[in-house]
Amino acid sequence: MPVLVSHPDEVKIISKRFGQGAADIDKYIELDGYKAVQKCIEQGPEWIIAEMKASGLRGRGGAGFPTGMKWSFIPKESAKPKYILVNGDESEPGTCKDHVIFLHDPHSVIEGTTIAGLATGAKMGFIYLRGEYRYLLKIVEKAVADAYAKGFLGKNIFGKEGVDFEIITQTGAGAYEVGEESALMESLEGKRGVPRIKPPFPAIVGLYGGPTVINNAETIASVPAIINYGGEAYAKVGSERNGGTRLFGISGMVEKPGIYELPMGYNLKKAIYEVAGGIKGGRALKAVVPGGSSCPVLLPDEIDVGLDFDQMAKAGTMLGSGGIVVLDETVSIVEFALRTIKFYQHESCGWCIPCREGTDWLKKTLTRFYDGGGNKKDIANIQYLAENMMGRTFCPLGDAAAMPTLGFIKKFRHEFEAYLEGHRTEKHFITTDELIGAGH
Ligand SMILES: Cc1cc2nc3c(=O)[nH]c(=O)nc-3n(C[C@H](O)[C@H](O)[C@H](O)COP(=O)(O)O)c2cc1C
Numbered sequence: 001m002p003v004l005v006s007h008p009d010e011v012k013i014i015s016k017r018f019g020q021g022a023a024d025i026d027k028y029i030e031l032d033g034y035k036a037v038q039k040c041i042e043q044g045p046e047w048i049i050a051e052m053k054a055s056g057l058r059g060r061g062g063a064g065f066p067t068g069m070k071w072s073f074i075p076k077e078s079a080k081p082k083y084i085l086v087n088g089d090e091s092e093p094g095t096c097k098d099h100v101i102f103l104h105d106p107h108s109v110i111e112g113t114t115i116a117g118l119a120t121g122a123k124m125g126f127i128y129l130r131g132e133y134r135y136l137l138k139i140v141e142k143a144v145a146d147a148y149a150k151g152f153l154g155k156n157i158f159g160k161e162g163v164d165f166e167i168i169t170q171t172g173a174g175a176y177e178v179g180e181e182s183a184l185m186e187s188l189e190g191k192r193g194v195p196r197i198k199p200p201f202p203a204i205v206g207l208y209g210g211p212t213v214i215n216n217a218e219t220i221a222s223v224p225a226i227i228n229y230g231g232e233a234y235a236k237v238g239s240e241r242n243g244g245t246r247l248f249g250i251s252g253m254v255e256k257p258g259i260y261e262l263p264m265g266y267n268l269k270k271a272i273y274e275v276a277g278g279i280k281g282g283r284a285l286k287a288v289v290p291g292g293s294s295c296p297v298l299l300p301d302e303i304d305v306g307l308d309f310d311q312m313a314k315a316g317t318m319l320g321s322g323g324i325v326v327l328d329e330t331v332s333i334v335e336f337a338l339r340t341i342k343f344y345q346h347e348s349c350g351w352c353i354p355c356r357e358g359t360d361w362l363k364k365t366l367t368r369f370y371d372g373g374g375n376k377k378d379i380a381n382i383q384y385l386a387e388n389m390m391g392r393t394f395c396p397l398g399d400a401a402a403m404p405t406l407g408f409i410k411k412f413r414h415e416f417e418a419y420l421e422g423h424r425t426e427k428h429f430i431t432t433d434e435l436i437g438a439g440h
Pocket of ligand 1: 219
C-alpha cells in the first residue's frame with residue numbers, strides 16, 4: 001500500500017479519512033459519512049445545485065469546468081433516463097489522485113454520485129475505473145454492496161419513499177482515450193472507446209442517448225465535503241474563482257514525492273520546495289510539468305505561481321489533472337519529449353487522422369533525432385507538426401500530445417540544437433525496453 005505523506009500546509013477536506021479504514025462503511029459513517037446525502041434528500045435539487053455553484057468547485061479531471069453549472073445543464077424533464085458517470089479512468093502520466101480516493105475513501109465517491117443524482121434527477125450512476133486499477137474494483141464493489149445492504153442505495157434510499165438510486169461499477173480495458181468523456185460513454189456501452197462528435201454534449205445526449213453528467217472521481221468525492229462544510233465556506237478555502245482544495249500529486253526528482261491536499265491557488269514553488277522537500281539530492285531544478293504530461297513545461301523562473309486553473313493559464317500552461325512532475329538538471333529534455341510523445345502515439349485511438357498520423361510522425365522524428373540521426377530541419381518540422389495538430393482532432397488527445405511538445409521546443413530549443421552538436425545531458429530515464437531487458 002502506498003505510504004501516506006503529510007505536511008502542515010495541507011488542508012485535509014477530501015483526504016481527511018485517508019489511512020483511517022474508511023473503506024469500511026461503519027468507519028465511514030463514524031467519520032461523518034452519509035450525512036451530506038441525507039441533508040440533500042431533505043433540501044432538494046435546487047438547493048444542492050446552489051450549494052455546488054457557491055462552492056466554486058471546478059472539475060478535477062483536467063478542464064476545470066464549474067461543476068454546479070454542469071449539473072444545472074441537465075434538463076429537468078427527459079423522456080430518456082438520466083445518468084451520472086464517474087470518471088475514474090485516471091491514465092494521465094504523473095497522476096494518481098483518484099487511486100488514493102478509491103483505495104482509502106470509496107464511500108465518498110458513492111455518496112457524491114448519489115448527491116449528483118439527487119441534484120439532476122438521475123436514478124442511476126456508473127463508476128468507471130481505469131483498466132489497470134482492476135485490483136481496486138474489489139474495494140469499490142464491496143463499498144457499493146455495503147451501501148446497498150444498509151439501504152443507502154437501491155429503492156427508497158435512507159427509508160425515503162420514492163427516492164431511488166442505483167450504482168454500477170465498470171472497468172476499462174487499459175486505454176487512455178476512454179478517459180475522454182465521449183469515448184468513455186462509448187466504452188461503457190460496450191463499443192470501441194473512440195470519441196463522439198460534439199455537439200450534442202453529454203448533458204443533452206449522453207450515455208445510451210440520455211442526459212448525462214460526467215465528472216472526475218475527485219470532483220465527485222469533493223461533493224459530500226462541500227455539502228457538509230457549506231458551499232461558501234468551501235469556496236473560501238481556495239482562491240478566486242477556484243474553490244476548495246485539490247489533491248496534488250508531486251512526483252519526479254523531489255525528496256518527498258506524494259499526494260498532498262492543498263488549497264487551490266497554493267504556490268507551486270512552495271509546493272515543490274517546502275511541501276515535497278525540495279529537489280532530490282540538492283540538485284538544481286530544470287523544469288516542471290505542472291498538471292500531468294499534457295501540460296506545457298515551466299522553467300524554474302516561472303514556478304512562482306498559484307496552483308489554480310486561471311493562474312496556470314496565465315503562466316502559459318494548465319493545472320490539468322494536478323500531477324506535478326519535477327525534473328532536475330540531469331534530465332535530458334530531448335529524451336523526456338520522446339518519452340512523452342511515445343505515450344501519446346501509443347494511446348492515440350486512431351479515430352482521426354491528425355492525431356493518429358501526427359503523433360506517429362512526431363514519434364518517428366523524435367526517435368530518429370534522439371538516436372543521433374537528426375538535423376536542424378527536424379526541430380522546425382516537429383514544431384510544424386505539433387502546431388498543425390492543435391485544435392484539429394476529434395477530441396483533445398491531439399492537443400494533449402502537441403502542447404507539451406511545443407513547450408519543450410519553445411523553452412528548450414537550445415538543448416535540441418546542442419543535442420545535434422553532440423552535447424547531451426546525462427541519460428536519466430530507464431526505457432521500458434531496458435526495464436524488460438533488466439528482467440523487472
Ligand atoms: C484523452 C483524454 C483523456 C482524459 N482522461 C481523463 C481521465 O482519466 N479522468 C478524468 O476525469 N477526465 C479525463 N479527461 C477529461 C474528460 O473528458 C472530462 O472533461 C472530465 O471527466 C469531466 O469531469 P470534471 O468536470 O469533473 O473534470 C480526459 C480527456 C481527454 C481528452
